[in-house]
Amino acid sequence: MSTLFAISLTTGLLSGVWGWVAVSLGLLSWAGFLGCTSYFASPTQGVKGLAISLLTNLTGIGWALLIIYGSQWFGSEIIGYMLTGIVSFFMCIQAQKSWLSFIPGTFIGACATFAANGNWQLVIPSLLIGGVFGYLMKASGVWLQARSEAKLVAAQQSH
Template identity: 30%
Template sequence: MKNFLGVGISVGLLAGIWTQVSMELALVTWAAFVAWACYFAAGGGRTGFTRGLAANISGALWGWLASLFLNHATFTGAIAIAVTVVAFILCMQAAVGVLSFIPGAFAGTAVFFGTSFDLWGTLIALVAGACLGWLSDLLGQRIQRAVAQPA
C-alpha cells in the first residue's frame, strides 16, 4: 500500500482542485476523469499521455462525425449503422501507433455522446484530464520518493 501513497495524495488533491475549478468555469468535470483514467490505463508517462489523449480525441472526433451523419440520416437503423462504422474505425485506427489504445478511443466517443454532443466541452475536458493524469503521476512520484526516504 505504501507504494500508492504518493499517487493517492496527488490524485486526491488534484481531483478536488479540478472539481472546484471546472465547476467555477462551467467545464465538463466528469469527462476529465475519464481521460485521467485513460492516462494511467495507457501506461502513464509520455506514452500514456500521448496514446491516451490521441485515442480520446480521435474517439470524440469520430463520434462528432457520426453525429453529423445522424443529423441528416432519417432512416430506420441509422444509429445502428453509425455505431457499427465508428466502432470498426476505432479498432482499425489502432494500427497507427499513437492511436493504438483502443479503450481510449471508445472512451472519447462515449464522453462526446455523454456530453450531449458538446465537441468543444469534450475536447477541453479530455485535454485537461490527460494533463491532470501526467501532473498527478509526476507529483505522486515526488511525494512517494519523499515518503520512502529513510528518516
C-alpha cells in the same frame, strides 16, 4: 510510504483541485475525470502515455461526431445503427498506428461526446485538462514516494 499511498494522496488532492478548476472554467468535471481515467488506464505511462491517451480521446470525439451527424443526415434509425457499427470498426482498426493504439481511450472520447449531447466544444478542453491532471496525479505521487524513500534511507544511514 508506499507508491500506492503516495499516488492515492496526490490523486485525492488534485481531484479536489480539478473540481474547482472545472467549475471555475465552466468545464465538464465528469469528462475531466474520464480524461484522467484514460491516462491512468493507458498501458503506456509518462509523457508518451499522456500523448497517446489524449490523441485517442480526441479521435473518439471525432468518431462520435461522425456517428451523431451522419445519423442525423441519413435520418434513419437503422442506418444510424449500421453507421455506428462501421465507425466502431474504424475506432478499433486505427490502433494499427502506435499513437492511436489505446482503443479504450478512443471509446472514452466517443462516450464523453455522446454523454455531452455532441457538445465537443466542452468535451475537448475537459478531457484534455483532465488527462493532464491524471498525469500530474501519478507523476506527483511517484515523486512523493521517491522523496519519502530518500528521506527514510538518509535517516537510517545517519543512525
